[in-house]
Amino acid sequence: MITGKNYIGSRTSSLGSKIFKTFNPISNKENEQTFYEASTQEIKEAVDLAWEAFLYYQDFSGERKSEFLNAIADEIESLGDDLIDMYCAESGLPAGRAMGERGRTVFQLRSFAELIKKGDWVEAHIDTALPDRAPIPKPDIRKMMTALGPVVVFGASNFPLAYSTAGGDTAAALAAGCPVIVKSHPMHAGTGELVASAIIKAARKTGMPQGVFSNLNSSGIEVGVQLVQHPQVKAVGFTGSIRGGRALYDLAAKREEPIPVFAEMGSVNPVVFLPEALMKRGDSLAKTYAGSVTLGTGQFCTNPGLLFGIKGDALDQFISRLSEEIVLIEPGCMLHPNIIGNYEANKKKALSQPGLKLVTEYEQAIGHNVARQAVTTVEGTTFLQNPALHQEVFGPFTMVVQCKDKEQLEAIILKLEGQLTGTLIAEGNEVNTFSGVVDALRNRVGRIIFNGVPTGVEVCPSMVHGGPYPASTDSRFTAVGIDSIKRWVRPFSYQDWPNNLLPDALKNENPLGIIRLVNNQLSTEAL
């Protein structure tokens, strides 16, 4: 069933000479299938085809595009256990997680389908003419969102489905009217090919133009570099490391025509435990956070890597309970030998910093590629002075920063880099006492959580998954939820354009029945 080839539109292709295999971290063996990395020629063909598709696809109705997205969801479901098996073999993640992520992927596709079928998202604005206005007449101007052009999506290592081939970036870009070229993640090229085949089937069934979607294999960085530099590529979506995301951002910024790169990158997701809450609920918080730190073997971008508290008995007690609880949890396999290799190296590097203490680490016998979860502590003063301690250790690792007092806590938060999330654990009136800390946290994150855990990113319109750099390269957008479509569109104005030539969203009759801003008033009426 798996060919190992690239999809250039609906055509499979294997012109390149570079081949690679994926790896099963549980069996600790390479998987069987050979994949062909895309050649320069194949990259060019995929982008040229995407550009041709764009000229038609950008004007497809919301209805037609929604049929396509729903068909993709159907075809992914039709892949059945083949997809789940492949996902598990290429990630070491359990079947339950695979099914959950498939559900999320399908939900995202159907949410975007619903959004574009409704059609209001285009932000239709109409200002009608005032031909008699003095000193000069006012023209008729109408505005709506339009697609940017072909988008390149980089598959994420830690979400083989929900942030890869048909994941959030792809669904949002296709919904916007942008053809997508996926740079498949080398760790799960088979999962990628299966999902790509589902998209291609859906494209055929719903009459989409050739090139609306392509899937290119890669084992290293060359394919991605060439894609980002191609003049007909107009935007980039990425989920992964700061180093990777920044490299793509830099490449895109150096182009003759710079293009937007939305990279969702690293985050240590600070959690602030206020004293009264620790005193009253320290034990249950320790249990909850042992779970959150180790969830998915710590391979979530919202993993709580930094815990802050003010020194005292309650914090000491919390640290010791957290350490006890975390080693009760069965350690998990990481996605790939490279990932666990980085985990161990980064953990070691962190522990080599003066003042960082290892409080506990899972010590029993473990299988291949299984990560030993760890809890560390450090003094606030030491943390404040050493930026190396602020870096993410991707995996089931957390650091409890023991602050001297409220002032030091606030000073530390102010110095943190941008984060996806910030969490506040507090009792009733504590928030008012610590308002400086809360304000500082607010300016460093994209989402702030009260008495919860940062892991678990709800897919809904109110979600912001993004944040100040380096949480993302453009904090003005979210990577999750329907508003993530805004990353791939630009506003476009028609001035005095004849009604019959306008897109339906802007016609006098309002044939789509959408909500529009007409002369500064929201309305669904015809003009």
Place this chain on the structure above:
Amino acid sequence: MITGKNYIGSRTSSLGSKIFKTFNPISNKENEQTFYEASTQEIKEAVDLAWEAFLYYQDFSGERKSEFLNAIADEIESLGDDLIDMYCAESGLPAGRAMGERGRTVFQLRSFAELIKKGDWVEAHIDTALPDRAPIPKPDIRKMMTALGPVVVFGASNFPLAYSTAGGDTAAALAAGCPVIVKSHPMHAGTGELVASAIIKAARKTGMPQGVFSNLNSSGIEVGVQLVQHPQVKAVGFTGSIRGGRALYDLAAKREEPIPVFAEMGSVNPVVFLPEALMKRGDSLAKTYAGSVTLGTGQFCTNPGLLFGIKGDALDQFISRLSEEIVLIEPGCMLHPNIIGNYEANKKKALSQPGLKLVTEYEQAIGHNVARQAVTTVEGTTFLQNPALHQEVFGPFTMVVQCKDKEQLEAIILKLEGQLTGTLIAEGNEVNTFSGVVDALRNRVGRIIFNGVPTGVEVCPSMVHGGPYPASTDSRFTAVGIDSIKRWVRPFSYQDWPNNLLPDALKNENPLGIIRLVNNQLSTEAL
């Protein structure tokens, strides 16, 4: 009245040793006042103060911020003739234009004041909790737009009021909740100081924090470079040349924390004249376009620098009528000797290109710094092969490209760089015959105009002033109209946040009475 000093918040300061004067292009003499370029110390003080102000100002209610913006408008009007006189002395533009531009500036400020007073613009989204959802409960998540931080605004040479000190960028940023530091344009530092004094007065009267606005003088690029590189500056607005805008974009992209730069840059604003329209209305079109090319001495970013037609008698006749009409217009003074120097140099450079013919140029005696308008022609094939001919000649200059046929016209449009505007001049059914040309144009511009002129940028919600690079550095935003506020904000989510601690826009009671997306339905109701 003019001190020549910088405003660091409400404090005037002149620590630097570099001084300069502005120039009156009509009298061809320096103006009297000496200005002090901001020193590194003053730049640092202004940004530090802006950051402190940000921590308060970002949370001010729409009502309070709207009072500030309206007060700025009032204070600008109170400057009376002093402002108009200074404007004219520093720009060579006539008093009528000065008054028109003041009216536009005040209108922009009041429009943003109205927008933020209403408050709907924050895009409040609420998804309420589902505590019983399986397998995991759904949290309560609420989202709204929040300010990015201190914004640096670069004054534009060609709009001393509407795109400078209190122009569109400043008004939008202050409305969004971002303190503003203006890098005043050296050509109109006196106009800038007057407007800055009005803003400072308004800030005092309405109780705004120190540092919500600062105005820094500069004669060269150093002040701007230091501002863009300062870690506490979070976004940049610029209107000017491609070279200048790109340099700022590159600086911002190379920062440790890259920041968004919205630069509205050059554009040649292609106009396509279809054959039937030229046949029927060639003479009146020639007169209209003679006016549009020379409007404001060609110093508008929407100046029509490229006119396209298909070879034939009608186009020949149009060229000869345009040439006759354009020299009937009294030539105007340009903004500064540097600007006319560049105009003459770029015109000469263009005319040195093989195949570009000068059809007419104003030849009578002219005053100091007055620009001779010019009409040139070139064959489509020549234009297609020589990208040097695609460059903007800022001033009253236009080039008529004589295309062989429809196919060549389409091929040329496809090759154009990104543009602010594209204009189609057509009779009834011609548009269908030339649909390929129209589609090509649409993908190259931010605004498309039917049977009009590109000059004249209406300030209204439907306006897009921006477009694919190099028209702007980020086509996802407009520089004109209320939606330009979106350049300076980011979405922010609160998860399970206590109702009493939420901002008013997201509280259950909806105390602001704004329109919100509640569980995916628009509503003004309380929860």
